[in-house]
Amino acid sequence: MRNLIKYPIVLIFIGILVFACKEKSEDIGPVSDEIRIISLEASFRNIRAWDTTSITVVAEGENLQYYWEANHGDIKGSGTSVKYAAGNCCIGMNIITCRVFNDSGHVEDTIQIRVRHYFEGK
Amino acid sequence: MKNYQLFFFAVAVCLLMASMKVSAQCCAAGNPLSIAPEVQRSGKNELKVSALYRLSASDTYYDVDRPIDISYVDQSGFHYTELGIEYGFLEHLSFKVELGYFMSKFETYLNPDFDDKVARGLADMNLIGRVDLLRQPSKSLHLSATAGIKLPVGLFDLTVDNVRFPVQLQPSSGSFRYHGGLVLAKGLFNRKLTSISGVNIEYSKRIQSKNFDYKYGTVYNLFVGGAYKLGSGLSAILQFQGEFRAQSKRENEQLVEASGGTILSVVPQINYSFDRGWNAHMAFSVPLYRHYNSIQLGSKYAFSLFISKTKNLKASAFLISDKTEGLN
Numbered sequence: 001m002r003n004l005i006k007y008p009i010v011l012i013f014i015g016i017l018v019f020a021c022k023e024k025s026e027d028i029g030p031v032s033d034e035i036r037i038i039s040l041e042a043s044f045r046n047i048r049a050w051d052t053t054s055i056t057v058v059a060e061g062e063n064l065q066y067y068w069e070a071n072h073g074d075i076k077g078s079g080t081s082v083k084y085a086a087g088n089c090c091i092g093m094n095i096i097t098c099r100v101f102n103d104s105g106h107v108e109d110t111i112q113i114r115v116r117h118y119f120e121g122k
Numbered sequence: 123m124k125n126y127q128l129f130f131f132a133v134a135v136c137l138l139m140a141s142m143k144v145s146a147q148c149c150a151a152g153n154p155l156s157i158a159p160e161v162q163r164s165g166k167n168e169l170k171v172s173a174l175y176r177l178s179a180s181d182t183y184y185d186v187d188r189p190i191d192i193s194y195v196d197q198s199g200f201h202y203t204e205l206g207i208e209y210g211f212l213e214h215l216s217f218k219v220e221l222g223y224f225m226s227k228f229e230t231y232l233n234p235d236f237d238d239k240v241a242r243g244l245a246d247m248n249l250i251g252r253v254d255l256l257r258q259p260s261k262s263l264h265l266s267a268t269a270g271i272k273l274p275v276g277l278f279d280l281t282v283d284n285v286r287f288p289v290q291l292q293p294s295s296g297s298f299r300y301h302g303g304l305v306l307a308k309g310l311f312n313r314k315l316t317s318i319s320g321v322n323i324e325y326s327k328r329i330q331s332k333n334f335d336y337k338y339g340t341v342y343n344l345f346v347g348g349a350y351k352l353g354s355g356l357s358a359i360l361q362f363q364g365e366f367r368a369q370s371k372r373e374n375e376q377l378v379e380a381s382g383g384t385i386l387s388v389v390p391q392i393n394y395s396f397d398r399g400w401n402a403h404m405a406f407s408v409p410l411y412r413h414y415n416s417i418q419l420g421s422k423y424a425f426s427l428f429i430s431k432t433k434n435l436k437a438s439a440f441l442i443s444d445k446t447e448g449l450n
Contacts (some may be wrong), residue, residue, distance in 0.1 A: 026179075033370045045418070049417075050192055050193075050194045052233075054449050065284060066284060066285065067281070067284040067285070067286075068285045068286065069281075069285070069286035069333045070172075070286070070288070070333075071334060071335065071372075071373070072150055072288075072289075072336075072372065073288065073332055074239075075288075076231075076235070076236045076237065077285070078283040078284055078285050082285065083235065083236070085194070087192075087194065087380060087417065087419075088379060088380035088416045088417045088418070089379075089381060089418070090378075091379055091380070092372070092376060097333070103450050116415055117379075117416075118192070
């Protein structure tokens with residue numbers, strides 16, 4: 001009875017270890033030559049902590065979708081225009097990535113936003 | 123009032139307090155740290171299955187140690203559950219696996235233009251080995267050590283509506299975490315009172331996903347307290363806990379200014395053992411003192427409810443064997 005419990009548990013642990021150690025890669029598809037990012041701009045490129053800036057992308061292509069990510073800080077909204085804000089946790093130069101994609105693939109661009117200390121004034 | 127009535131009354135009071143204003147311990151990727159250490163480990167051939175619920179809430183920013191009015195996050199918190207299985211392989215050695223799941227990990231904002239964010243998903247798997255370093259029943263003295271690793275098996279790089287959530291809302295930690303600790307328990311006054319003290323250290327490896335490059339600071343957790351036997355199976359515990367967190371680092375080894383600090387908390391607990399192997403444990407943690415680096419969203423309170431059932435498999439096997447022999 002004891003071994004019936006013990007050995008499956010050990011095997012499950014080994015399986016989990018192997019699974020956890022495996023490199024996870026993100027499949028974002030091929031780069032498309034049917035999509036073109038015309039501009040990626042922010043209303044402010046230098047903001048105080050917890051202030052907000054609007055970021056807008058203009059792109060050409062069919063049935064486009066938009067994906068956003070920031071290496072530090074928060075992105076609000078979705079689609080062609082989002083808002084970005086970050087606290088004192090994210091003081092420094094932060095990178096916001098916009099990926100535009102459709103069935104043909106994707107293209108992406110980045111914009112850098114500097115976040116200043118909350119007490120550095122507006 | 124009977125013991126079980128007293129225990130469930132205390133649970134109800136804490137849940138009521140927690141529901142009055144939910145706000146949460148701010149905020150890091152992955153499984154939250156324990157607010158109440160497990161002192162009792164499984165003996166040889168004993169299997170312990172446990173379930174944990176934890177609530178944590180924050181709603182106030184602190185500039186070092188004083189509240190500061192920042193109109194950004196209104197409420198932040200999580201509802202976290204964890205399943206655990208522990209088995210005593212040897213007389214002095216047990217092994218435990220815990221698997222966490224965030225029912226919700228959320229931020230709400232004061233700015234009406236910002237939608238609330240709620241993350242759900244599998245968190246980390248925690249593998250823990252626990253060993254008795256010293257056990258002297260005659261002196262009611264027990265020293266045990268733990269060592270373990272948290273595996274980032276859960277959901278990381280969570281994306282909702284094609285927008286990636288920030289690192290503090292990710293259910294899994296996205297990197298390995300190593301931890302170890304010591305717990306010393308000493309019975310006093312004819313074992314009516316048990317003093318409990320200990321230390322835990324958690325070291326995080328660097329998160330390096332496509333989007334995030336971040337390393338949480340090492341956390342040192344010291345605790346000291348006492349458990350007082352109220353009646354058969356029922357104990358009240360008062361514990362003081364100090365959490366010392368080093369600053370985090372981002373890409374190029376840059377220190378994250380608003381990270382790390384010191385929090386001293388009081389953690390009243392109640393424990394109830396009943397019906398041969400069942401155990402229920404409730405803890406409520408409230409910060410008494412805090413000293414953050416720069417401006418951070420501070421923990422308001424945390425609550426946990428832990429229920430476990432322990433069964434001696436060898437005794438069960440003997441029982442089955444005896445019954446089988448009886449049939450023959």
